[in-house]
Amino acid sequence: MxxxxxxxxxxxxxxxxxxxxxxxxxxxxxxxxxxxxxxxxxxxxxxNSNAVHLSTGKTMVIGVTLPLVNNQYYSSIIEGIAAEAVQHHYKLMVCQTNNNPEQERSVLHLLKNKKIDGLIMCSRSSSCETLNEYAGYGPIITCEANDTTSVSSVHIDHYQTFLIGMEYLMKKGHRRIGYCIGRKNSFNSQHRKRAYYEKLRSIDVTPSAEWSFEECLTIQDGKDVVGKLLQTEERPTAMIVSCNHIAAGIIKEASRLGISVPEDLAVVGCDDQPIGELLEITTVSSSSTLMGKYAFEMLHKRIWTQQLVGKKEEKELSPVLVERLTT
Amino acid sequence: MxxxxxxxxxxxxxxxxxxxxxxxxxxxxxxxxxxxxxxxxxxxxxxNSNAVHLSTGKTMVIGVTLPLVNNQYYSSIIEGIAAEAVQHHYKLMVCQTNNNPEQERSVLHLLKNKKIDGLIMCSRSSSCETLNEYAGYGPIITCEANDTTSVSSVHIDHYQTFLIGMEYLMKKGHRRIGYCIGRKNSFNSQHRKRAYYEKLRSIDVTPSAEWSFEECLTIQDGKDVVGKLLQTEERPTAMIVSCNHIAAGIIKEASRLGISVPEDLAVVGCDDQPIGELLEITTVSSSSTLMGKYAFEMLHKRIWTQQLVGKKEEKELSPVLVERLTT
DNA sequence: GCTTGCTCTGAAAAGCGTTCCACATATTAT
DNA sequence: ATAATATGTGGAACGCTTTTCAGAGCAAGC
Incomplete structure (x- = not known):
C-alpha cells in the first residue's frame, strides 16, 4: 500500500x-x-499507525489490568473506562493478570516500551517498589487504594463500606457476625478488616477465627463457606461479604441446605453487581462504572499534563446502603 | 532513554x-x-516497541470487538481468547462497539492501519461488503456464523440450540411456546427463529406474534417481557430465551407478579452463564470460553499462514441440554 | 591444495510519518 | 512606505529497529 x-x-x-x-x-x-x-x-x-506512534511518541492506547476478565465487578469498571476512552479516541488494551505479579510486570513493561500511554490497574499484586519504578515511564492509576508515593488512585472507601454494613447488621441486633473477603492481604482487604474488628470491639464481641473467610473469589467459594459455617461451634447469625457473587453463592447453598436467609443467616454484600438486585441481596453499593470513569479522567489528565508527574492524587467513592431481602 | x-x-x-x-x-x-x-x-x-512494529510490520496485538463489555456471555468469550493469547504472547485490544456499525468500522480500520495483527468479532453489525473489504488487510474471525466469502467463523449452532430447546419443551407437553432473542436480524437470530418456526409447524401450532420478543438485551428487558405476557390473549406456557440473564429477568419478574415457574411458565435459557446455575435455569448450553479459545487458535493460524488468505473456514460448537428447575 | 560451508560482523537500506526551520508571498497595521 | 504579521510550502532531521547483503576468517572435506 x-x-x-x-x-x-x-x-x-x-x-x-x-x-x-x-x-x-x-x-x-x-x-x-x-x-x-x-x-x-x-x-x-x-x-501506518506504527510510524505515527514512533514519530509522536504516543499510541493513544491505554492499558487496563484486571485479575480476571470474566467478573462483573471488573467488567463494570471497564465499562466505565471504555465509555470515557471512546470519547477521547483512546483504545483499551485489556490484560488479564490472574493476580500474578509476573504477568502484571509484563503489562507495566508496556509502559516502558511505549506500547501504551498510561495504565489503569483495577487490581494489583505488584509491590510498591515495582509500581513506583514503572510510574517513571508513564502515568498509572490504581482502582484500589495504594501506599506508593507516586501512583494515584480512584477507589471505593472499603473501610466505610464495611463500617456501614457492620453498623446496619448490629442495629438489626446481630452480634455474631462473620466476614468474607477476596485476597487476604490486599489494601482493600486490610481496610475492610479494620472496620470489621473495630466495630465488633465496640460491642465487646471477640470475633472467632471461624467467622472469617478469606481468598473467596468465585461463586463456588461462596458455596463452600456455608459448608464450613455448619461445622462452626458458634455459628454467626450474619455475614458481611465483599462481593455479591460470593454472597450469591452463600445464599444459594444456604437455601439448598435448609438454612433460611435472612432468618438463620443474614447476608450483606458490598458492590453493585446486577446479581445483587436479581437475588435481592442487601448491599453496600458503590458504582464501579463510575470508578472506571473517574480513573480514565484522572489518567487522561495526567497523560496531557507533565507537571503532574509524581504528584499523587486520590479520589474516594462513598458507598450507600441498599436494603433488600437478605437481612 | x-x-x-x-x-x-x-x-x-x-x-x-x-x-x-x-x-x-x-x-x-x-x-x-x-x-x-x-x-x-x-x-x-x-x-521501543513502536519502532519494532514499524520495522517488522507486526504488533502482536489482536483486536476483539463486542457490543458491550459488561456482559457475561462476551466476558466468557474474552476469557477464552485471553487465555490462549497470553500463551502466544499476544495482547488484546478490547473494543466496545455498542452494535454500532460506525464504531465497528473504526475497529476494522485498525487492521488497515496496522495497529492490530488480526481481529475477532464476538458480534458484528457491519455489512458483508465491509467485512470482505477489510478482510484484505488482515485475518478476521467472527464468533457468529456469517455469510461472507472470506471471513472465517467459530460459532455456536444456534439452530441446533433452539431445536433442542423446542423439542424438550414439546416433549414436556408445551404447545404455546414463545421466544425471546437479542438483535432482530443478526445471523444468530435468524437461525434461532428458523428452528422455532419449524418446530411449531411440526406440531401444527401457528405462533402468535404476541409470543415473540426481540431486541432483548438486558435483565430489565427480560422483566419487561413478563409485563407484556400478562396482556396476551393466549399466554404461552413456555419461553425459550437466547440468554440466561434475560431468562433471569423473566423469572425474577414472574415470581414478583405471582406467576410460578415452571408451573405457569416454563423457561429455557441458551448459554452457560453462571447466573443460569445460580438461578437453576434449564439451559441449552455451549461453552463460550471454548469458543473464544477456538477463535484465537483459528486467528493465530491465519496470522502465520499466508496461504489461508481468503480461504473461509467454519467451526461449529454443538450445544447440550442442562436440565434444571425452570422447566 | 582448493572448495565448500559455517560462524561472525558491519554498512546501509527499508519501514513511515511528524515537525522544526528557513524561506517566500501576501496582507494588515503604523 | 515600511514594518510586522499571517499564510503557505519544502527540505531535512528525527523517532528506532530489523534485515539483507557483502565480506572476512576459519574449519572440514575431497
Missing amino acids: ANIREIAKLAGVSVSTVSRVLNNHPYVNEKKRAEILKIIEEQNYVQ | ANIREIAKLAGVSVSTVSRVLNNHPYVNEKKRAEILKIIEEQNYVQ
Missing part, C-alpha cells in the same frame, strides 16, 4: 504538506488540500 | 549485532553477547 511519500509525489507536493492535510493543520491552500485528499482517496491510503 | 545506537556505541559494536542479541539470533560471539547484555542492563534499555 502507498505511503506518504508516494502520495506527495502523485500530488506534486512535499510530504510535509501531505502530513499537514492528514493532521488538519491550517496553512494549506484549500485547492491543494482538496487535490491531496482526492489522491489519498484514490490510492486508498491510510497512515 | 537510550536507544539501540547508543548501546552499540557503548559496546563498540554495530547496531546489527545489538539487534541480534536482542532477538536471540545465533551467530553472535558469546563474549560479545554477554558484554552487550551487561550494557543493556546498565543502561536500563528496552526496545
Whole structure:
C-alpha cells in the first residue's frame, strides 16, 4: 500500500504538506488540500499507525489490568473506562493478570516500551517498589487504594463500606457476625478488616477465627463457606461479604441446605453487581462504572499534563446502603 | 532513554549485532553477547516497541470487538481468547462497539492501519461488503456464523440450540411456546427463529406474534417481557430465551407478579452463564470460553499462514441440554 | 591444495510519518 | 512606505529497529 511519500509525489507536493492535510493543520491552500485528499482517496491510503506512534511518541492506547476478565465487578469498571476512552479516541488494551505479579510486570513493561500511554490497574499484586519504578515511564492509576508515593488512585472507601454494613447488621441486633473477603492481604482487604474488628470491639464481641473467610473469589467459594459455617461451634447469625457473587453463592447453598436467609443467616454484600438486585441481596453499593470513569479522567489528565508527574492524587467513592431481602 | 545506537556505541559494536542479541539470533560471539547484555542492563534499555512494529510490520496485538463489555456471555468469550493469547504472547485490544456499525468500522480500520495483527468479532453489525473489504488487510474471525466469502467463523449452532430447546419443551407437553432473542436480524437470530418456526409447524401450532420478543438485551428487558405476557390473549406456557440473564429477568419478574415457574411458565435459557446455575435455569448450553479459545487458535493460524488468505473456514460448537428447575 | 560451508560482523537500506526551520508571498497595521 | 504579521510550502532531521547483503576468517572435506 502507498505511503506518504508516494502520495506527495502523485500530488506534486512535499510530504510535509501531505502530513499537514492528514493532521488538519491550517496553512494549506484549500485547492491543494482538496487535490491531496482526492489522491489519498484514490490510492486508498491510510497512515501506518506504527510510524505515527514512533514519530509522536504516543499510541493513544491505554492499558487496563484486571485479575480476571470474566467478573462483573471488573467488567463494570471497564465499562466505565471504555465509555470515557471512546470519547477521547483512546483504545483499551485489556490484560488479564490472574493476580500474578509476573504477568502484571509484563503489562507495566508496556509502559516502558511505549506500547501504551498510561495504565489503569483495577487490581494489583505488584509491590510498591515495582509500581513506583514503572510510574517513571508513564502515568498509572490504581482502582484500589495504594501506599506508593507516586501512583494515584480512584477507589471505593472499603473501610466505610464495611463500617456501614457492620453498623446496619448490629442495629438489626446481630452480634455474631462473620466476614468474607477476596485476597487476604490486599489494601482493600486490610481496610475492610479494620472496620470489621473495630466495630465488633465496640460491642465487646471477640470475633472467632471461624467467622472469617478469606481468598473467596468465585461463586463456588461462596458455596463452600456455608459448608464450613455448619461445622462452626458458634455459628454467626450474619455475614458481611465483599462481593455479591460470593454472597450469591452463600445464599444459594444456604437455601439448598435448609438454612433460611435472612432468618438463620443474614447476608450483606458490598458492590453493585446486577446479581445483587436479581437475588435481592442487601448491599453496600458503590458504582464501579463510575470508578472506571473517574480513573480514565484522572489518567487522561495526567497523560496531557507533565507537571503532574509524581504528584499523587486520590479520589474516594462513598458507598450507600441498599436494603433488600437478605437481612 | 537510550536507544539501540547508543548501546552499540557503548559496546563498540554495530547496531546489527545489538539487534541480534536482542532477538536471540545465533551467530553472535558469546563474549560479545554477554558484554552487550551487561550494557543493556546498565543502561536500563528496552526496545521501543513502536519502532519494532514499524520495522517488522507486526504488533502482536489482536483486536476483539463486542457490543458491550459488561456482559457475561462476551466476558466468557474474552476469557477464552485471553487465555490462549497470553500463551502466544499476544495482547488484546478490547473494543466496545455498542452494535454500532460506525464504531465497528473504526475497529476494522485498525487492521488497515496496522495497529492490530488480526481481529475477532464476538458480534458484528457491519455489512458483508465491509467485512470482505477489510478482510484484505488482515485475518478476521467472527464468533457468529456469517455469510461472507472470506471471513472465517467459530460459532455456536444456534439452530441446533433452539431445536433442542423446542423439542424438550414439546416433549414436556408445551404447545404455546414463545421466544425471546437479542438483535432482530443478526445471523444468530435468524437461525434461532428458523428452528422455532419449524418446530411449531411440526406440531401444527401457528405462533402468535404476541409470543415473540426481540431486541432483548438486558435483565430489565427480560422483566419487561413478563409485563407484556400478562396482556396476551393466549399466554404461552413456555419461553425459550437466547440468554440466561434475560431468562433471569423473566423469572425474577414472574415470581414478583405471582406467576410460578415452571408451573405457569416454563423457561429455557441458551448459554452457560453462571447466573443460569445460580438461578437453576434449564439451559441449552455451549461453552463460550471454548469458543473464544477456538477463535484465537483459528486467528493465530491465519496470522502465520499466508496461504489461508481468503480461504473461509467454519467451526461449529454443538450445544447440550442442562436440565434444571425452570422447566 | 582448493572448495565448500559455517560462524561472525558491519554498512546501509527499508519501514513511515511528524515537525522544526528557513524561506517566500501576501496582507494588515503604523 | 515600511514594518510586522499571517499564510503557505519544502527540505531535512528525527523517532528506532530489523534485515539483507557483502565480506572476512576459519574449519572440514575431497
